[in-house]
Each structure stands twice: as C-alpha cells, then as structure tokens.
Amino acid sequence: MGAWSAPAPALAQEDGARQANKAAQWQANADDFLFLQPVIGKYKLTLDVRGYRTDRGVCLDLADVIQSLDLPIRLDKKSRRATGWMFAEDQTFTLDRASGTVQTMNTGRAPIGGDIHDTPEGWCVDTDALSQWFGITFKPDLYNALVRLETDRDLPFMQAIERRSRAARLERRSKQTFDLSKFPSADMEYKPWRAPSLDVVAQGEVTSGEAGREPVGGRVELYAAGEALGASYFARFATDQQMNPQTLRLRAYRNDPDSGLLGPLEATQVAVGDVETVAGRLTGQTQVGRGAFVSNRPIGRNNRFSATTLRGTLPAGWDAELYRNGQLIAFQDDRGDGRYEFVEIELFYGRNDLEVVLYGPQGQIRRERTSVPVGFNQIEPGQTYYWAGVLQTQRDLIQLNRQNVFLPQKWRWGVGVERGLDQRTSVALGMQSLFFQGARRTYAEGAVVRTLGAMQLELAAAHEFGAGAVAEANALGRIGPINFRVNGMVSFGNFTSEFAASDVDWRAGFTFDTSLALGKASLPIQGDFQHARLRDGTQLNEASLTTSVTAGRVAISAQLSHRDRTAGVLAPGRTDTRLRILANTRLGRFRLRGNAVWALQGPRTGLERANVRVDANIDDRSDVQGS
Structure with a gap:
C-alpha cells in the first residue's frame, strides 16, 4: 500500500505539465484586465496591483505584489528566476520557471x-498559489476593485506603517500641497470596443391582504460601464415594480486632464446623454438630465464659493450617508431613480474632505471620497476656464413610463467663463436660461473672488432679464481654530432664482465651525445664524447648532435648530424649535441606522418622525433587513 501513498516523481511532473498546458491555453486580453487595490485589515496599500480574470479565477502580477508588499525579492525575467525572502529572513523564496518549481518555507519544493x-505586464500568478506561497490569503473582491489580504499575524509592512504613523504624530508636519502626479497611475488607450462591466440589481415582493396592490411585484436595474467607439460610457436600464421597462439612462464621455480634447477647444471634459450642468453663483442650481456638456475646467473643480453638490450612482435597495471631515451630516434612502444627491453641502475655509458611504442590501459597503479645498484653488494668472451645457431637467435618454415624474422636465442651458487676474484674484461671467416657478427665466451674472491672507472674499451679482437683480457678498476664513463664514445679500425688483427667493428683501448671516478639546478627544461644533427681512416687512431669524461624535463603530450627529418669524400681512408670527438626530452603529452582525426629529417648540410638540433600520448578515448567501 505504501507504493500508492504518493505519486511517483515522473507522474507528478506529468501532472504539472498537463496543468501548464491548460494554463497556456488561456491568453491575456484587455477585456479581462483588472486594477485592484490591496487591503489588509484597516490598511489600504498605496500601490495598486494589476491582474486578469482567468479560466481558473484571478491572477495578480507578481512584480506588483512584491512592490506593494515591499518584499526583498528580486525578479529576473532574463534568467526566469525570482529569489529573496518574504516576511522574515528565514522565509526564503526561490521561483525557477526554467525547472518549473517554487521553493518556500511554507510549501517546500513544489511544481x-x-x-x-x-x-504583457509580466508574470501573473493565480491568487490560490500566492496564498500558498506567501502564507497569507489573497481574496479578490472584483465588485469593489480590491484584493483583500487575510492573516492572523502582523507583517513587516504593517508594522512599518504603524511606526510611520507614530512618528508623524510626534513631529510637526510641514504644510504640504496636493500633487496628483505623485500618485500611482496607469495609462490605457481607448479602444473601439471594450467589454462592459455589468451589475444587476433585482428585487421582488409578495403582498397579501392589501387592497389596491398587485400580489406579486418585482423590479430590475441593470448597470453597465465600458468603452465603445473611442469613448467611455455608463448606462442604467430600470423597470417599474411590475417588471415593465421604465427608463434607459446613457452617458458617453471622454475626460482628459491634459486638455487634449476637441482640438482648439482644449477641453478636459466632453459628455453627451446623461449629463450634469455647473451651478451658477446666484442663478441656476446644478441639474442632471439628457443633453450635452463641454468644459476645459480641471476635473472635479467646484464652481460654488461656499457650497458643493455631490451626485452618484445609488442602486435599488442601497442607501447613502455623507461625512464631512469625518462627521456624519446627512443620509439618503433609495429614491428609485438610481442616484444619490447631496445638494448645497456647506464648505469651510481650508480642506473639506467629503466621503459618501454606500450601504447595500447584502451588507456591501462602498466609499466615494472627494476633497474640496477652499482658499487654495485660485485660477493661475492668465488662465481661462470655460463651460457650456444644455439638458432636459431630470429626463433620462429614453423614458417609457412617466408615472414617477414629479418635476417639470424642461430644457435649460448655461455658459460660463473664469479667468485668473493674479495669484489672488479671479473673475467669472456666466449666463443661464431655465424654467422655474412656472416661467422661463434668463439670467446674466458675474463674480470677483479675492484671497486676503487666511480669508477668501467673493462679490457676486446677477440680473434676471425683465425682472430685477441681486447682489451678494461672501467671506470664508479662519481665525485660530475657528472657521467662519459671513454672508449678505440684497435683492432689487422681482428677481427670482433657484438660489434667491422672490419674497426676500435682504438677508445676512454668520456661520462658524470649531472643535472643543475634551481630554484626548475633541467635539466638533458648527453654529449658524441668519437674519432676513421679507418684502412684506416680516422679520425672519434662524439659528442652528450642530455636533457630531464618531467613536469606534458609532457615529452620531445632532442638530438643534430654531426659527422665529414675526407676523406679516398674510401670515401670523410663529416660533419653531427642533432637534434632529442621525445615528449609525454596528453590533456584531447587526448594523443599525436611524434618524429622528422632535418638535421642542411650535404648534405641535413631541416626536414628529423616527426611522430605524437594521441589517444583518446571516451567512455568505443570506441576510435579513428590517425597518
């Protein structure tokens, strides 16, 4: 029986040869190309790893893995060998492709x-083999473009990250500028066709005993992203609750940070289909819909002085939370249109780190981060930026069912130009035409932005043709640990826009943001006060105080708001005070999120509304959700 306990060396070589021949049948192609970020525990490694989908699973480029994990292994393609050691000097590693063997401390000598x-990139190794060789588990997560590394011990590069983190806390950091060129990047040429990445979201429901509703219903959303005819595209197809086709959303676009699009226009962004316009200073809000857009502005540049808007994809059954500088400030449930939208997010002087956290019905978590600096983003002297766009508001490319349409789907257009005068001053001009409050309105506006030390000042004015005008002054700055904003606006005639209400005569306000030191912790606080005078003589005072606490897995945000309105010609005086709470935490398998609003003062006091949602993962294939 001992003769059958292990294969003969010749049989092992034959088995290895058969596997090698099978691997040789698979050929790398661009459609299977992957670009994954290594993640281990709480650490995200800086250097991404290239790879491919194969007939056996996923393979990763060995040179990228060595570089990302900072391993002392030398890879020599000429001699077809890789030698060195892994996470300790006694863990030697020898890979010899000429003899078809690999020898490590974990596996010994093996074919x-x-x-x-x-x-084309080099040697691409299956993740199962990498896990066996290195003694850590490589788990590709293609949905989130990650490769998760799992181990029960601290590896040298993890210890190095912790040492650098401790050292950074001890030394005084010098002021650094953001340089995108220092980040890893990979250039890929556009192709006439690249197979799309697909994502299908399906929901079903069975209803019993409720009159007026179908007993069985379902909904499907299909997302696709790829390349065609030399352009990138993103598409969304959705049905209604009875599985009838409802909308088709399609966006075709090209982005080039080097301004190499459309010849003499030197554009950085060109898009048709589902597009988004740029917001004006005092006129039209940013909107989405079917149309066209072109600009030479830097990608991601904000147009509003003290606020920004974030939009993105929100599949059915998902919800989103918004964090600013680590503080939970807003959330959004699934609205059925496949988008999340956070409008008019207040910005403060300095760096504003915004993060949208998306939660899926099966426990998925996706994060989308962006940074919006204020005070350091002036246009270079002599540089001119432009944008132009036209779209039909809130209208998908093809809309078969209009039952869920609540806003007028009217056309709007806009153009804008900005120019840097010197290192601290820039000017902007723009025009917009849109449908608002039952009428077509056309505007012209202009603005001057000036940086004064640790403060940035904006003076803006707008004119509505045939109606009136409005002027506004904004200042953002910092005094010690306090960020502040001062604003004032005055209206002339019958000016009305998406940023200026028709009944406001003038308004002024003050906003501050700071952190209170509580031992080793800090408590962020934002305060806001606004005073307005309406055209009928009514005085309006609004104040709010907001704080947020994040401790471990718990994030809580609370806002106390007060509104006092004096009696006017048409309405009596009224005072309202409300407390709003947002909370998010995880308890074992359970993730809890909720919000509540209490009326503390007003016509009716008490709890106005509350919502609690619980998600739990039962196993890899099952989950439960309740609200």
Missing part, C-alpha cells in the same frame, strides 16, 4: 504547474 501566466 509550478499552471499557476503562472505570461501577460
């Missing part, structure tokens, strides 16, 4: 078989 694929 390579079909574990390595030759690709």
